[in-house]
Amino acid sequence: MPRVGLIVNDGKDLAISTADLIEHRLTAAGLEVMRVSSSGGVVGFANPDQHLRSRGYAACVPASFDEEMALALVLGGDGTVLSAARQTAPIGVPILTINTGHLGFLAEAYLKDLDQALAQVVAGEWTVEERSMLVVSVMRGEQRRWEVLCLNEMALHREPLTSMCHFEIAIGRHAPVDIAADGVILSSPTGSTAYALSAGGPVITPDCPVLQLTPIAAHSLASRALVFSDQEPVTVFPATPERLMMVVDGSAGCYVWPEDRVLVRRSEHPVRFVRLADHEFFQVLRNKLGWGLPHVAKPSSSHADAPL
Numbered sequence: 640m641p642r643v644g645l646i647v648n649d650g651k652d653l654a655i656s657t658a659d660l661i662e663h664r665l666t667a668a669g670l671e672v673m674r675v676s677s678s679g680g681v682v683g684f685a686n687p688d689q690h691l692r693s694r695g696y697a698a699c700v701p702a703s704f705d706e707e708m709a710l711a712l713v714l715g716g717d718g719t720v721l722s723a724a725r726q727t728a729p730i731g732v733p734i735l736t737i738n739t740g741h742l743g744f745l746a747e748a749y750l751k752d753l754d755q756a757l758a759q760v761v762a763g764e765w766t767v768e769e770r771s772m773l774v775v776s777v778m779r780g781e782q783r784r785w786e787v788l789c790l791n792e793m794a795l796h797r798e799p800l801t802s803m804c805h806f807e808i809a810i811g812r813h814a815p816v817d818i819a820a821d822g823v824i825l826s827s828p829t830g831s832t833a834y835a836l837s838a839g840g841p842v843i844t845p846d847c848p849v850l851q852l853t854p855i856a857a858h859s860l861a862s863r864a865l866v867f868s869d870q871e872p873v874t875v876f877p878a879t880p881e882r883l884m885m886v887v888d889g890s891a892g893c894y895v896w897p898e899d900r901v902l903v904r905r906s907e908h909p910v911r912f913v914r915l916a917d918h919e920f921f922q923v924l925r926n927k928l929g930w931g932l933p934h935v936a937k938p939s940s941s942h943a944d945a946p947l
Contacts, residue, residue, distance in 0.1 A: 643760070644704055644711030645674040646726060646734070648719040654739040657750065658714050661757065668761045673708070675701040677715055680722030682787050682891035696774065696788040699725040706730045710760070710913055716740015721888045724772065724790045724910040733767045735760065735913035744832065744927050747915060759915050768918055769909040770829050770845050771869060775887050776902045777895060784899070789887045790910055791830030793903055795875060795895060796822025796855060798884035803858050805878040810852070811871030817878070818862055820854035825873055825903045827851075832928070834889070840864040842930070844920055850905070872904040 643665060647658040662672045680699045704711070704726065710733045713723040720736050727734050737756065738746030748756040759765055775793045777785040797804050806823050809815040826835040831843040831851055840853040841864060850873065853864040877883050877895055885901060886892040895901060912918075924930035 641669070642671045642673060642708050644701075644708055644727070644732060645672050646677050646680075646711055646713045646715075646719070646723045647674065648715030648739070649676045649678070651715065651739060654714040654719075657737070657739055657753070661712060661714070661753075664757055665761070668757075670761070673701070673703040675703065675726070677713070677719045677722045677726070680725040682725070682887075684891065685785060685893035696725065696786055697729045699788070700729050701726055704730060704732060706732070708732050710735055710765075712737060712760070714739050717742060717745050718890060720745040721790050721890065725788045728772055728788060728906070728908040728910045731908070731911060733911040733913045735765070735915075742927060744923070745829075745912075747913060747918075756915060764915070766914045768845075768912045768914050770912060771827050771848070771909050772906040773825070773827055773850075774902075774904050774906045775885075777885065777893060777899050778902055779896075779899050785893045787887050787891050788906060788908070789830075789903075790827065791833045791888045792824050792826035792835055793901070794822055794824045794834060794855070794886045795877070795883055795901060796886075797879070797881060798894075803856075804883065807876040807878045808852065809874045809876075810865075810867055811873075813871070815876075818854050819858040820856055820862060822855035823875065824853040824855060825850060825875070826853065827869075832924070835864070838864075841866065842924065850903070869905040872902065875901040875903070877901075 648654040665672050679701055711727055713734050713736045723734050736746045737748045773789040775787055775789050776783055803819055806818045807815050824835050828843040828845045828847050835853045838853045838855050840851055848869050849866050850869045851866050854862045883895045885895050
């Protein structure tokens with residue numbers, strides 16, 4: 640019997656009720672459904688006083704999931720998708736994202752499309768789009784103290800008060816650079832439309848093999864977002880005597896001490912998104928962020944020629 644996963648944000652009533660319906664329909668269609676909570680992909684924030692020991696990012700994969708599964712359906716908002724990516728990417732299982740949240744920037748289908756989406760799943764009428772993920776590690780000497788998979792971004796900043804910090808950043812074989820800012824963001828192309836966009840970084844189409852470094856409130860007119868090859872690993876040295884807070888995908892993180900360094904590199908495990916139709920990225924930008932919409936106050940030629 641073909642097996643599919645069902646990853647559910649079980650903190651939301653709408654996601655739970657929709658999952659019940661989907662499980663019933665898929666089982667009736669002859670599929671074996673392995674249902675798990677998206678909380679398994681939530682790494683959380685490490686206690687600053689404990690000695691951190693990395694379990695490795697494969698620890699997020701549910702025990703009932705394996706490489707033989709056809710796909711996994713994800714029910715929730717964008718935060719649930721970020722968690723589900725950690726649960727599925729290490730074993731290469733594609734995910735079909737069905738939005739039961741708010742913005743749904745990473746959603747492939749919505750509740751109004753549910754019947755059609757399930758019919759396509761059962762019929763095998765779907766394709767897969769791969770997007771790069773990042774591996775974020777906190778190192779002290781040769782010891783790997785903490786590690787997580789990341790779909791959007793890693794942000795490093797002072798906590799609890801915002802103030803300027805110094806960061807020494809080494810990108811691959813290039814000479815290290817010093818950045819003075821409230822913090823720095825390292826993001827994937829998918830993450831270019833998240834925190835990095837709010838910090839003034841460019842939008843990057845998902846198929847570009849690049850990473851992006853974006854300062855947060857930089858203390859220099861010359862410090863701007865930098866886009867570079869994702870074949871270059873990035874090491875961030877916090878050149879400040881206070882501990883810093885590292886936040887990954889908005890839902891995971893730990894403290895970074897002056898003797899630590901943060902290593903960010905492209906993961907060998909991409910997240911695999913199920914596509915039910917041609918995925919038009921610019922249309923998503925238009926629908927979700929208003930990119931490229933005609934300006935409502937755009938004058939006509941007759942108005943432009945009118946006297947002041």
